[in-house]
Amino acid sequence: MAIHLPLSRLSQWQQVTFCAALLERMLPNYQMFARAVEFGDAALLRNQLDLLWQWLDKNNRTKINFEAQLNKLEAATPNPELFDTYGVFPALDVCMALMSVFQGIQDKNSADFASVGRLSANSVYGYVELLLLEERAEERAEESTGDSAEPNDEALDIAPDVLEQHPLVQWEVATQNELFDFLKNAPENKKTCEQAKEMVMEEGLSNLGIEV
Template sequence: MSLHLPFAKLSHWQQIAFSAALLERMLPNYQMFSEASDFGDAKVLRNQLDIIWQWLANRNTVKINIDAQLLKLEPQTPDPEAFDSFGVFPALDACMALTALWQLMQSKAPKKSKPADIDIDDIKSISRLSFNSVSYYVELLLLDELYEAKAVDDTEEIIISEAQMNEHPLIQWEKDTQNELFDFLKFAAEDKKSCSLAKNMSLSEGLSSLGIEIG
């Protein structure tokens, strides 16, 4: 399962705004893992995303040392082999998505370029990381439901169908969110107001992408 949005239709600025909005839904997942495992500092990621929003709102005046930001992010990135909790995976996805977003910002849009001329690998990666965090979590939820209902035993190999995954509210919400952000930003002006609207769209439910309440 994956999303295939036509990201080539977005400008460089619109791609960054789309990615920042998705990260708003991913950061609380990192914060929960960080607090539970006593690893990393969620404030570093929060501060970096705030800097990106500031750049989006005032790109002519805000200057960023992206290499320095990437160096700050590196020690906050968890190694999944060092933890035995599920939470490490969405936390890692958030760090990888933020890394890809800095790389997207680093790849300057060619002057007088059309959206189709801009490399879309980074934004595709961010979209996929956001979606994969949700799909992996939903798969675990569905497996737990089957075991709790005693519909299967521990020795059975369980295969969750794509239809079961697609019907889950969190999967539907993730797809709807990405589609709505894309449709909005495709025609949005590249200004502070559009930043605010995109951010509000991603946070409108007050929940992270995994349904965690945002404090």
């Protein structure tokens, strides 16, 4: 499952703004994970996202040492094999998304920017699937009380159309489309950045529905 937007039609500046705005919705997932397991550096990632917004300010553009930032980010990136909590996966998506933006800025012909939208969407799809699987398992457990038969894996499968109808998935799709439509005709200035950020954070929630 993926959201297909023609990001290549946007300028590099517009694409970075698109990515930075999506990262605002993703970052709380890393922050919550880092607090829960006492791993990583949430302040570092917040600072790196702020650096991107400052880089987007053409009138007072901040220079970024991409190699240094990527090295710092790599050290703060969690290895899913070392954690037994689901939160490691959306946290990893945040790190990968930031890496993609840093790499994309350096390579104007890169497809790295498009991966940010996919990572954000994948975080949502994965989380929603987990929620639905837990609900399905609970329902089947209640139905099979007194029955020794175990539910098979197929009985717990979540159909794609069920995922697509979930409010969090629909919200993610709507947010990315709204952001793209806004940016494709927006001027490349600080006000546009502020409007993009306000647009995606209006609800005060991360893309997984976590309160910011």
